[in-house]
Amino acid sequence: MRARTVLAPLALGAAGIVLWQALVLATGLPPFLLPGPRAVAEALLTHHEVLARAAQRTLAEIVAGFTLGALAGGLLALLMAASPRVAAALRPALLVSQMIPIFALAPILTLWLGYGMAPKIVVSALICFFPVASAFFDGLERTSPAHLDLARTMGARGWRALWHLRIPMALPMLGSGLKLAAVYAPVGAVIGEWVGGSEGLGAVMIHANGRMWIDLSFAALALVTLIALAFHAAVGWGVRRWLARFA
16 A cells, blocks of 8 residues: 555656656757756756755745644634634635735735745745634534533533534544645745745746746756645645544
């Protein structure tokens, strides 16, 4: 089973590289429009120091944004579950906040917070916030009425019922929200780097595009993809281990 888990992504990646090379040969596009896998691999080797530093920066922004967004989303879900009035007041605002394109917020955050890591972390956190809050709150609201009645007869009400019954039963939904947020976190970090910044893989892509170094841009994109896949796999593994303790 573990061998299949490892071999399937490798086979998919190999097939993607073959199709990529076939597309380059079939279209005959010049390298400055569509570089082949070999040119991208050479760019990875040639610029490995720059890409390594940029990857470390982007990964730090992803981890920080995911952590901040997950904590904020989880706390808001708990607050809404504990107070129906708070839930009624905040749910519309929560939905409206997700209707604002993140590209519209990124320049404003850069203006307010500067060109360092802060705006990238905030953008990533904002993207992660909603799936965690929404999934966790839905899980807290779906507690079986029979279980709630049993908890009341045993004297567990309010926060006690929330802590001992509703939260444990909502953990699978929270895990789903965390895994979904792990997909979005790299997107937020790279968007922040595109809008304003001189470090990170997103900034490398903008810099390379401006100089028509498309092979370097593809190399940075490949690293972003690998980081996103690895981060999602790590979060998924952590969620499974965490939920197994409550099974």
